[in-house]
Amino acid sequence: MDLATTVQAWIEPWAEEMAELLAELVAMDTENPPGRGLGRCGTRLRSVMEELGLEPEIIPVPPHEQLEEPCVVRGHVGNGSKLLYFHGHFDVVPAQSRAQFLPERRNGRMYGRGTADMKGGLVSMLYGAAAARDLGLLDDGKIVFHLVCDEETGSDASSGYLRREGLIDPAAVAMVTAEPTAGAIWHASRGALTLRVEIKGREAHVGQAHLGDNAFAHMVAIAAPLNDLARELLHKRTAFPMADEVAKGSMMVVGGASGSGANFNAVPGSAWFSIDRRFNPEEDVDEEIARLTEVIDAAAAAAGASTSIEVLQRQPSGGTPEQHPLAQALAASAAEVEGSAPTFELCPGILETRWYSQLGVPAFGYGPGRLDVSHGPGEYIDEAAMRRCAAVYALFAARAFTS
Incomplete structure (x- = not known):
């Protein structure tokens, strides 16, 4: 036996x-x-x-x-x-x-x-x-x-x-x-990188919307180039074997969680959204943080928005x-x-x-x-x-x- x-x-x-x-x-x-x-x-x-x-x-x-x-x-x-x-x-x-x-x-x-x-x-x-x-x-x-x-x-x-x-x-x-x-x-x-992006605006009543600074609008503008990046990353294939060829792509989800404002009748004075990045073994966690930060900062500057970034998870x-x-x-x-x-x-x-x-x-x-x-x-x-x-x-x- x-x-x-x-x-x-x-x-x-x-x-x-x-x-x-x-x-x-x-x-x-x-x-x-x-x-x-x-x-x-x-x-x-x-x-x-x-x-x-x-x-x-x-x-x-x-x-x-x-x-x-x-x-x-x-x-x-x-x-x-x-x-x-x-x-x-x-x-x-x-x-x-x-x-x-x-x-x-x-x-x-x-x-x-x-x-x-x-x-x-x-x-x-x-x-x-x-x-x-x-x-x-x-x-x-x-x-x-x-x-x-x-x-x-x-x-x-x-x-x-x-x-x-x-x-x-x-x-x-x-x-x-x-x-x-x-x-x-x-x-x-894969490694994991989770960020929380906060956007500051200025709250105002809907009847005086012109006095406000819409944090939600800024959030949409900042998220757009990140979604473009997510599509680009999906075409970066790992050399490690996987059953599904498309799954070899480098992954990112923008806005898996998000929130903004205080009520329906007010210009939102704050907003936030998440970024969850699952990167392949060929990629470096510090380089990925730098890449995302650069995209966020550039989009925020173009939108005239004030942002802060919190790293919730950082695993190589x-x-x-x-x-x-x-x-x-x-x-x-x-x-x-x-x-x-x-x-x-x-x-x-x-x-x-x-x-x-x-x-x-x-x-x-x-x-x-x-x-x-x-x-x-x-x-x-x-x-x-x-x-x-x-x-x-x-x-x-x-x-x-x-x-």
Whole structure:
């Protein structure tokens, strides 16, 4: 019996327990925003990890916006000198219906909010690590879990806390996070830059509109060249592989959020809009800030407007070469279980891998869920895929500690 078959044979008897755990986690409403139920879910994850012998602890993190009891659940298995991180998040995007917190099993799938992104992946990681331990695959290695609470809103409160407090070891051999990649390997991700542009005008009653200075009109004038830039950027293609050629373009959304004025019968004296920029690994975050600032300043000067720019998010892109030994170790592990080699792709968004790759740790997204159903009203995960992914994680640990 080959190792992949051995690992899968260890996992299969746990199928019902894995499904029951996933259903329990899905039923815990951890919508973010606003970030409710995080402490309760973290406590349950700790108890499950205790039952599996994964040496857990809860690390409280400082209060952050509306997050309820923000925390990181940290655990480990093995005592070797080589360190591998299993990273995941237990917050979920807001549901389209409260019924999504009533998990439903049918035709080999579990339906509900967070099944694909990424509570199903967390279950895969927990049981994959337990399999690696029980089958003696850890060798001179140690798997460390970081389960965080605010990935859906940028992860500064939890992953950022780990980074700031020196709790991510730059000497780790690798990191993997259970994002819904449907069996592909995300070995790179875009960077993120979010700006809030404020425009000042002068308020006046509609009957004396000539005395006012319309901040909304200025906002429209400033946004126009930014929309032109967004169309131009879309034609800048990354060299990293993606399934969709158009998706390789460099992305920007202008005005995803905006607001102005105080009432319908007054010239608006203030206005604001957002810019969300997701740039490819070939692009530099500082150069992108400078480019956007230059466009905004030039448009504001032409309109005679007074503006200010606030940087809300600034995250560099990151990636690990497809040829890296640990990238190939993960690919070989997936191929053994799935029967065919996985594709390597650039994640279309940003990933938690960035907190590790910035420190030089090879970092990857690989998980059992599907991106095309994540965040949607029919979100689900295939239970068999969840178990196969657990086997991949166990095999990856074995290879990571012997490569």
